Amino acid sequence: MGTHYKGSKEEQETLNAFIKLTRASESVNGRLSRHLSEANLTVTQFGTLEALLHLGPLNQRELGQKLLKSGGNITLVIDNLQKSDLVEKKTDPNDRRAVIISLTEKGKKYIEDVFPRHLEKIKEEFAELSSEEKNQLARICKKLGRKPEEESC
Numbered sequence: 066m067g068t069h070y071k072g073s074k075e076e077q078e079t080l081n082a083f084i085k086l087t088r089a090s091e092s093v094n095g096r097l098s099r100h101l102s103e104a105n106l107t108v109t110q111f112g113t114l115e116a117l118l119h120l121g122p123l124n125q126r127e128l129g130q131k132l133l134k135s136g137g138n139i140t141l142v143i144d145n146l147q148k149s150d151l152v153e154k155k156t157d158p159n160d161r162r163a164v165i166i167s168l169t170e171k172g173k174k175y176i177e178d179v180f181p182r183h184l185e186k187i188k189e190e191f192a193e194l195s196s197e198e199k200n201q202l203a204r205i206c207k208k209l210g211r212k213p214e215e216e217s218c
Contacts, residue, residue: 090123122167
């Protein structure tokens with residue numbers, strides 16, 4: 066279902082593209098979120114563990130920036146992962162105000178088990194797209210995502 070707005074052709078095309086992008090994203094994320102909830106993880110918790118697995122220990126601020134999460138939100142996520150003994154916090158030796166987050170041994174084993182299964186679910190979601198379509202979608206999303214924040218408001 067597209068827009069019912071009776072504006073210009075450009076406005077209708079833009080709204081239709083936005084509606085389709087939003088609905089597709091919500092639909093895919095909803096299905097993937099259900100899969101993660103079976104592993105007792107939120108999307109942000111999974112993103113945190115996945116980032117630490119593939120990038121290594123990260124400063125808490127950097128981690129929040131990578132996941133596009135506010136400082137308060139990423140603090141809560143990390144605190145909950147720490148309570149489950151999946152991550153640990155250490156003071157950055159180069160900046161005592163900063164905190165470095167890393168996987169515990171339990172966290173590393175956990176995400177190494179969950180990640181491949183989640184990747185399979187993602188592959189299932191994208192199975193309808195050809196390789197060329199996936200690359201085209203990635204380019205378009207990157208282009209939209211890089212727009213400066215002050216211009217997009």
